[in-house]
Every structure is written in C-alpha cells, then in structure tokens.
Amino acid sequence: MTLEQLKMLKAVIQEGSLQAASNRLFKTQPAISKGLQQLESTLGVTVLDRSGYKLKLTQQGELIYQKALMLLEQSDQLNQMANHFKTGYEAKVVIAVDAMFDLVKLVPIFEHIQQEFPHTQILLTQEFLTGGIDAIVSKKAELAISAAEANFLKTFKLVTQPIYTESVINVAAPKMLKRHQNLMESSQLKEEYQIIVQDSGSFTKDVELDVQLGQRKWYVNDYHSKRTLCLSGIGWGRLPYFMVKDDIRNGRLTPLRLSDSQTEIKIKSYVMKRKGEILGPVATRLWNEISQLNHGLGEIREE
Structure with a gap:
C-alpha cells in the first residue's frame, strides 16, 4: 500500500470516475485502475464496487476510505512541517515568563504566532524572581519576560526592552x-x-x-x-x-x-534576549510583538 494508491482512491471517489480522477492527478486511466487493483490486492479486501456504471465503495471500502483520508491528511501535515523547518523556522521556541507578569497580555500575541507558525512549538516556562534572567543567561530560553531593576540587568549581556510596569x-x-x-x-x-x-x-x-x-x-x-x-x-x-x-x-x-x-x-517588566545572538524567524516575531507592549517606558537597550 502506498500513499500514491490512497491518493488515487481519494480522487476516484471525490471525482466520481476514472476519467475525472485521471485529469485531476495527471495520470492515465489504466495507471489509476492498476494502482487501485494493487491496493486491493495488498489489503486483501475489495474496496470498490465495479458492478455498476459508476465506481462506488463497498461496505468495507467505506471504512478503509475514511482511514485513507486520515492518513493522507497526516501525510500533508508532515510535509508542511518538513517544509516549515526547511525554510528555517524553529521546531521549538522557549520563552521564560515571570509569574508576576499577567499572561492575559500575551494571549493575543500567542494567538497570532499559533496561526502563522502552526508547526513551531512554543514552550512557555513560568519563573520567579531571577528565574527568567537565569533562563536567558544559561541559554535555556530564547526569550524571557522578567521584572528586574535596570542596574541589576546591567551585569548581564542582554538586549532589554521595558514593556510594562x-x-x-x-x-x-x-x-x-x-x-x-x-x-x-x-x-x-x-x-x-x-x-x-x-x-x-x-x-x-x-x-x-x-x-x-x-x-x-x-x-x-x-x-x-x-x-x-x-x-x-x-x-x-x-x-x-x-x-x-x-x-x-x-x-x-x-x-x-x-x-x-x-x-x-x-x-518594571522587561522582555529580553541575549546580546549578539541571531534569533530564528518565530522568536524574532515574538520579540517584535512583545516589544510593542511598551507603553512609552523607554527605548531598547543593550546591557
């Protein structure tokens, strides 16, 4: 059984005939007919009822067809994910957020990221006091949101942006x-x-x-x-x-x-990243959108 055979089955059922499926898949009718026969031979089940003018699914074929659609959808998702990673998008972005920061402010941003980059996993860790800064300095996170004094932040090589008080x-x-x-x-x-x-x-x-x-x-x-x-x-x-x-x-x-x-x-709460480090496209988008939470609190600084 191959994905190509399942695509043939899907096209025949959705288009209603071998000819229409042939036009959709840019394959000859004999090639599609042979592919469907090979599918049935591999499964050991008659999937299509060929007794009438129009091909239709047998009772067992109905169940197999539903599973085939699921497999094809998963295959498409896998290909999309692979293409996503090939273009440079991160598989995962870790953001450490101080528990003192109200997450409600970040929900619209996370919704945008989820819609635009569905194959990048966002891992949000909740930190306390200096935990967010520690996560950035120790390279456990790409971004952090932490409440801190400006003088304290100067001891680390960070790019910081005040975003909220x-x-x-x-x-x-x-x-x-x-x-x-x-x-x-x-x-x-x-x-x-x-x-x-x-x-x-x-x-x-x-x-x-x-x-x-x-x-x-x-x-x-x-x-x-x-x-x-x-x-x-x-x-x-x-x-x-x-x-x-x-x-x-x-x-x-x-x-x-x-x-x-x-x-x-x-x-004052800051969003921060490591100085001199180039972020991936998803982390960069997160940085840009979170930085826009700034309510006139100051310019981006490199400590």
Missing part, C-alpha cells in the same frame, strides 16, 4: 489582622508567617528580599500557593496586584499599610 501589593486576610488591632509597623508581624516565593533562578541564592530580621517565614514555589495561604489567614506577603484585586475589592484580603514598609511597589 507591574504592581505588587502587601496584603493579609481580615482573619490575621484581627490578631493585630493596632497594627502600625512590620515589627509587630514578626511572630506571623511571611509567605515567601522561592527564586527559581540562582542570582539571589541565600538572599532574602524585603524580609526583616527575626521574621517567621513560610516558603512556597508559586504565587497561587502564596495567595491561598494569605487568604487563609496563615500569613501575609506581597502579591501581584492583578492576582488579588478582586480579593481586595471583595474584602477577602486587605492592603497592609505599615509605617516602615511600602504597601504597593511598582516594578
């Missing part, structure tokens, strides 16, 4: 706040658990940011776990505003207003 806000549940009727400063919370997301990168190893000396701590590996613990009243901490704005609006969480700590902090 995110807010993180210090919150706690009313249940926890009832234990502190006169809460004024962070030192009063030392015996409560500060919920801390661990860095998925290596650049702040053994460094605790925004944590006071002697503070009790619980560590989690994602913001959703942190939010759940904060909602329960077990602890408190900073969370991306987009993740908790409904909780604040509905009274499930309350912004912590302390005299010695900022309630809300603005953090």
Whole structure:
C-alpha cells in the first residue's frame, strides 16, 4: 500500500470516475485502475464496487476510505512541517515568563504566532524572581519576560526592552489582622508567617528580599500557593496586584499599610534576549510583538 494508491482512491471517489480522477492527478486511466487493483490486492479486501456504471465503495471500502483520508491528511501535515523547518523556522521556541507578569497580555500575541507558525512549538516556562534572567543567561530560553531593576540587568549581556510596569501589593486576610488591632509597623508581624516565593533562578541564592530580621517565614514555589495561604489567614506577603484585586475589592484580603514598609511597589517588566545572538524567524516575531507592549517606558537597550 502506498500513499500514491490512497491518493488515487481519494480522487476516484471525490471525482466520481476514472476519467475525472485521471485529469485531476495527471495520470492515465489504466495507471489509476492498476494502482487501485494493487491496493486491493495488498489489503486483501475489495474496496470498490465495479458492478455498476459508476465506481462506488463497498461496505468495507467505506471504512478503509475514511482511514485513507486520515492518513493522507497526516501525510500533508508532515510535509508542511518538513517544509516549515526547511525554510528555517524553529521546531521549538522557549520563552521564560515571570509569574508576576499577567499572561492575559500575551494571549493575543500567542494567538497570532499559533496561526502563522502552526508547526513551531512554543514552550512557555513560568519563573520567579531571577528565574527568567537565569533562563536567558544559561541559554535555556530564547526569550524571557522578567521584572528586574535596570542596574541589576546591567551585569548581564542582554538586549532589554521595558514593556510594562507591574504592581505588587502587601496584603493579609481580615482573619490575621484581627490578631493585630493596632497594627502600625512590620515589627509587630514578626511572630506571623511571611509567605515567601522561592527564586527559581540562582542570582539571589541565600538572599532574602524585603524580609526583616527575626521574621517567621513560610516558603512556597508559586504565587497561587502564596495567595491561598494569605487568604487563609496563615500569613501575609506581597502579591501581584492583578492576582488579588478582586480579593481586595471583595474584602477577602486587605492592603497592609505599615509605617516602615511600602504597601504597593511598582516594578518594571522587561522582555529580553541575549546580546549578539541571531534569533530564528518565530522568536524574532515574538520579540517584535512583545516589544510593542511598551507603553512609552523607554527605548531598547543593550546591557
């Protein structure tokens, strides 16, 4: 059985005759007739009913024909994929995205990429703190979106583009706040658990940011776990505003207003790539479209 024989079967059924199939495939009628006979001989099944004026499928032939259409479609997809790769399109593009960044902003971009480059696999990894920068520096990703200070980025050979300013806000549940009727400063919370997301990168190893000396701590590996613990009243901490704005609006969480700590902090997010590296066409398109999220935050910089 060959794909060519299955194409002959498809053409005969869709066109309704050997002559029409011959014109469609640019093959002689005897060649098509012989190809169909060889197909039936290989399968050991009569696929076509030749008793009438018009060729039609036998009962077994109906089932075989449906499978043949599936195989031909898969073959077409395989050829398209091979052509896609031969023209230089990447098989896979990895983009590391800080969990602090609202993915909703990227959905329209991913939809464009999916439609235009259906055979390139986009692998999105979620990172925390310096994890996105680590993924770029260690060449685990082609692109990254990470929240970082500009001075920190200068220590790496990267091309960076500011794209959005995110807010993180210090919150706690009313249940926890009832234990502190006169809460004024962070030192009063030392015996409560500060919920801390661990860095998925290596650049702040053994460094605790925004944590006071002697503070009790619980560590989690994602913001959703942190939010759940904060909602329960077990602890408190900073969370991306987009993740908790409904909780604040509905009274499930309350912004912590302390005299010695900022309630809300603005953090700039960057899209970044390695300096001097030529990206493939799909990664380049991703870079260009994500860079356009820039809302007047600054020009592309090479650190």
